[in-house]
Amino acid sequence: xxxxLLVVVVLNFFMLHLAPGDIAxxxxxxxxxxxEQDMAELRKQYGLDQPFFIQLLNYVVKVALLDFGHSHFYxxxxxxxxxxxxxxxxxxxxxxxxxxxxxxxxxxxYAAQNPNGLSSLFVNMFSLFGYAAPVFWxxxxxxxxxxxxxxxxxxxxxxxxxxxxxxFFVHFFDVLRHLFLPMITLASIFFAYYSRLCRASMLEVxxxxxxxxxKAKGLSKKDVLLKHALKNSLSPVITFAGLSFSAVVSGxxxxxxxxxxxxLGTLAFNSIISxxxxxxxxxxxxxxxxxxxxxxxxxxxxxxxxxxxKI
Amino acid sequence: MLENEEIEEPxxxxxxxxxxxxxxxxxxxTGLIILIGIAVMGFIGPLFYPTxxxxxxxxxxxxxxxxxxxxxxxxxxxxxxxxIINGARVSIAIGFSAALVxxxxxxxxxxxxxxxxxxxxxxxxxxxxFFQVLPTLLFAMVIVALFGSSVLSITLAIGAVSWASVARIxxxxxxxxxxxxxxxxxxxxxxxxxxxxxxxxxxxxxxPIIVQSALLVGAAITFEAGLAFLGLSDPNVxxxxxxxxxxxxxxxxxTYTVTFPGIAIFITVLAISLVGDGLNDALNPKLRSR
Numbered sequence: 001x002x003x004x005l006l007v008v009v010v011l012n013f014f015m016l017h018l019a020p021g022d023i024a025x026x027x028x029x030x031x032x033x034x035x036e037q038d039m040a041e042l043r044k045q046y047g048l049d050q051p052f053f054i055q056l057l058n059y060v061v062k063v064a065l066l067d068f069g070h071s072h073f074y075x076x077x078x079x080x081x082x083x084x085x086x087x088x089x090x091x092x093x094x095x096x097x098x099x100x101x102x103x104x105x106x107x108x109x110y111a112a113q114n115p116n117g118l119s120s121l122f123v124n125m126f127s128l129f130g131y132a133a134p135v136f137w138x139x140x141x142x143x144x145x146x147x148x149x150x151x152x153x154x155x156x157x158x159x160x161x162x163x164x165x166x167x168f169f170v171h172f173f174d175v176l177r178h179l180f181l182p183m184i185t186l187a188s189i190f191f192a193y194y195s196r197l198c199r200a201s202m203l204e205v206x207x208x209x210x211x212x213x214x215k216a217k218g219l220s221k222k223d224v225l226l227k228h229a230l231k232n233s234l235s236p237v238i239t240f241a242g243l244s245f246s247a248v249v250s251g252x253x254x255x256x257x258x259x260x261x262x263x264l265g266t267l268a269f270n271s272i273i274s275x276x277x278x279x280x281x282x283x284x285x286x287x288x289x290x291x292x293x294x295x296x297x298x299x300x301x302x303x304x305x306x307x308x309x310k311i
Numbered sequence: 312m313l314e315n316e317e318i319e320e321p322x323x324x325x326x327x328x329x330x331x332x333x334x335x336x337x338x339x340x341t342g343l344i345i346l347i348g349i350a351v352m353g354f355i356g357p358l359f360y361p362t363x364x365x366x367x368x369x370x371x372x373x374x375x376x377x378x379x380x381x382x383x384x385x386x387x388x389x390x391x392x393x394x395i396i397n398g399a400r401v402s403i404a405i406g407f408s409a410a411l412v413x414x415x416x417x418x419x420x421x422x423x424x425x426x427x428x429x430x431x432x433x434x435x436x437x438x439x440x441f442f443q444v445l446p447t448l449l450f451a452m453v454i455v456a457l458f459g460s461s462v463l464s465i466t467l468a469i470g471a472v473s474w475a476s477v478a479r480i481x482x483x484x485x486x487x488x489x490x491x492x493x494x495x496x497x498x499x500x501x502x503x504x505x506x507x508x509x510x511x512x513x514x515x516x517x518x519p520i521i522v523q524s525a526l527l528v529g530a531a532i533t534f535e536a537g538l539a540f541l542g543l544s545d546p547n548v549x550x551x552x553x554x555x556x557x558x559x560x561x562x563x564x565x566t567y568t569v570t571f572p573g574i575a576i577f578i579t580v581l582a583i584s585l586v587g588d589g590l591n592d593a594l595n596p597k598l599r600s601r
Contacts, residue, residue, distance in 0.1 A: 004441055006445055007441055008445070015453060015454065015457055016459075018457075027524065042510065047564075076414050124540070128581060128584060129530055131529070131580065131581075131584055132533075132576075132577050132578075132579075132581040132584060133573075133576075133577050133580075134530070134533045134536050134537060134540075134552070134573065134576050134577075134578040135537075136536075136537060136555070137555060137569070137576065137577070139575035140555070140562060140569050140573070141570070141573070143562070144562055144563070144566055148563065243443065245444075246443065246444055246445060246446045246447060246473055247447070248446030249446040249448075249449070249539075250447055250449065251448075252540070253448055253449060253452075253541075254448070254537050254540065257540075257541060258559075267544075268452065268541075272452065272456050272541060272542060272543060273542060275456075277456065277457065280449075280452065280453055280456055281453065282452060283449060283451050284446070287446045288444060288445060288448055290444065291444050291445075291446060292444055295444065299321050308499065311319075311555075
């Protein structure tokens, strides 16, 4: 896990190094030009006159000490900027992931009971939609629907600043209401994958001997389905959840931009517009961290489901 | 070599049979027709509908159908139909070439990992895992933001981040096939490693790789649309995602400016996925009951 982070950091450095122009150029541009001497001075100040490997080492050490550089657009340390936005993204990514797994499993179990019926057809159609519709477009359509036609959920931001209550729960429900649309949008890509996976693995498990035994024992249909069949068919679903974390984070960037959700995605969008490269690189490191932690959590869940699995 | 071909034959289905299975499926043929239609629209369409997508041709926000503009005009008074026609070219071109790039990288890495095993496999699969953990959109954003947003850099960026699945599939096919008799036969008749990898094993591993690459084309098109939506598209060419992104601010006044390009993306990716399913059935009948 640490290795992955180290590789991202080194990769960041290489891309910065290979890209045309350096930080001295950027600063000179915002100042409206600088002569050769000033440029050399700037490069010395940022350690750009040092040999390649020393620069690489400096960069890695700086990142390890949580110094991601300085955002020249916000005039703040990148780390502070990111920490301010990080919780919002974390909330969005994990709630969408949990919602899509949950709904996906429900749909999958439902469809598996009647493999050739309407519900299976519905799940298949749904999965095609989830694959083909770009997530930012789904988001915009939902936004139009909920702002023009059924204005029950707020369509932008994360909090209502007009609320003047000191009650924690008032704020909590306010955030939940704001979270609803971004979460649904982000989860909509993955409902389909989970329901398809769950349907397939349920069908497989429902034909197994132990399910027949459970039925023969006289267990109720609900117990057979949920306690015996479902628990044994979950592992492909959870495995996929681990693999899809990076896709969820990618989708979150687009969804956040659509709903102006104050997380890393909108920060990334703004830093592209303002050419604020250190912020973008910091976000890349942080979201990789988020994905690795997500992978770790799925591994632990898998182990809890099936003690035979070793990590 | 003669003997080797005799053993090889049964694992690759005859081309004629593949075509027959493919064209028997209604959904696959529909997908293919739509896809060809969109490609024709993108590459020949501008000849028949010569309005420049960057030209201000009429008042802004003219609704669809009014004033002779079938899909209306956007916030700068540009013809949306023309933007969709010209955007098709970019989407299709970037989608296919990015998928080709990732196919090359993925097959290269996967085949060496599967064929050589040992530390080569260990290293290469670690790299592949790394690219699976990396949030791909962000990584591509960084590449495009640092190296400029030209069609070429966007294509390479998309290709460079989405090859992991191809590499995994190629590796697992290679692991399976390299133990089969005809590979041993070919090796004992004196083929070197390169010939074994690219002439003997790869053709037999092609089916799942082709199917995966077909799905990658669709993913690459949505990927490009996402980048363009965030403002990272080549400013000299019009693209569907870019039309949505630039009209986003005005959606409450003119919903159609984002609906139509979105429908274009949706239909294209849907068609590709239908073709991919058809290819899957035609090339790999065992996987049909997935």
